Every structure is written in C-alpha cells, then in structure tokens.
Amino acid sequence: MPILELATPAIDEYRTLRVAAGLSAKSGEAAEAGLKNSWASVCVREQGELIGMGRIVGDGGLFLLVVDIAVAPAWQRKGLGARIMQALMDELHARAPKTAHVALIADGTACELYRKFGFTMSAPGAHGMQMRL
Structure with a gap:
C-alpha cells in the first residue's frame, strides 16, 4: 500500500507529477520558490516514487488555499485523492x-x-476568478 507522509516533494518530481496528472506545467524557478512556502504538504509514495501529492498555501491565519491535488494516472480512482485531502x-x-x-x-x-470534505460552491454569492501570468 502506498505510504502517505507530511512532506514537500522535490522540485523535479513535483513538476513531473503535475504534468502526468494533467495539471499545468510549472518552471523549476517557480516550483523552487513556491514549494518552500507551503503551509502544509502531503506526499504519497510507492517504493519511493511520488504518485500523489497535495498542498495548502496561504498566510496561515486568515486565508488558505488547497492546491496541487494530483495523483499519477496509474493510481487514479483508487482512493488516493481522498487520502490526500483527509491528511490536508x-x-x-x-x-x-x-x-x-x-x-x-x-x-x-x-x-x-x-x-x-465540506467544500461548497461559492456562486452565486461569490465567483472564483483567476489570472495566469
């Protein structure tokens, strides 16, 4: 069974898993800056290989954002996303x-x-917005 730990992934494995899981690619520079500023981070490993991850970023008091929930394609639909979310x-x-x-x-x-896990849609009272640089 894969092992879940509170840990931050290494830059290269983080970038690789994001793309494999269908998330957008991130530069090494961005990953280096962002990963070290995680409020909480979870890694799931099978025989040392990163197969799942999730993080929380934010100021630690007022606002927190769940990000990077990613599971390698071969491990999807096996409950790892729920395990990651529960740990977070x-x-x-x-x-x-x-x-x-x-x-x-x-x-x-x-x-x-x-x-x-208790999350609800913010609309119609609020609308999520985003901008990518």
Missing part, C-alpha cells in the same frame, strides 16, 4: 484558526471529492 483537512483542523477562509479551485468533476 487534518492539518487544517489541527493548526488553522477556526475563522480561517479555506478555498480551492476544482477542475472538472473534482468538486465531487471536495464536497465530501
């Missing part, structure tokens, strides 16, 4: 202030997973 939720409940605002952007049908 455990960190939120243990460390974040009760008034923290926690958000995420769900790709495709991933909103079904996030609903199981």
Whole structure:
C-alpha cells in the first residue's frame, strides 16, 4: 500500500507529477520558490516514487488555499485523492484558526471529492476568478 507522509516533494518530481496528472506545467524557478512556502504538504509514495501529492498555501491565519491535488494516472480512482485531502483537512483542523477562509479551485468533476470534505460552491454569492501570468 502506498505510504502517505507530511512532506514537500522535490522540485523535479513535483513538476513531473503535475504534468502526468494533467495539471499545468510549472518552471523549476517557480516550483523552487513556491514549494518552500507551503503551509502544509502531503506526499504519497510507492517504493519511493511520488504518485500523489497535495498542498495548502496561504498566510496561515486568515486565508488558505488547497492546491496541487494530483495523483499519477496509474493510481487514479483508487482512493488516493481522498487520502490526500483527509491528511490536508487534518492539518487544517489541527493548526488553522477556526475563522480561517479555506478555498480551492476544482477542475472538472473534482468538486465531487471536495464536497465530501465540506467544500461548497461559492456562486452565486461569490465567483472564483483567476489570472495566469
């Protein structure tokens, strides 16, 4: 069974898993800057290989954002996404202030997973917006 640990992935394996899981590519420079500023990070490994990950970024008090939920294609639909989310939720409940605002952007049908952890759609009261540089 794959091993889940609270850890930050190495830059190269982070970049590789993002692309393999269908997320956008990130530069090494961006990954180096971003990974070291994670508020919480989870890695799932099988025989040392990174097969799943997830992170929380933010200021640690007021606003937190769940990002980088990614599972290698061969391991998808086996419950790893839920294990990653549960570990991140455990960190939120243990460390974040009760008034923290926690958000995420769900790709495709991933909103079904996030609903199981208490996330709700922000519309119509609010609308998620984004900008890519």
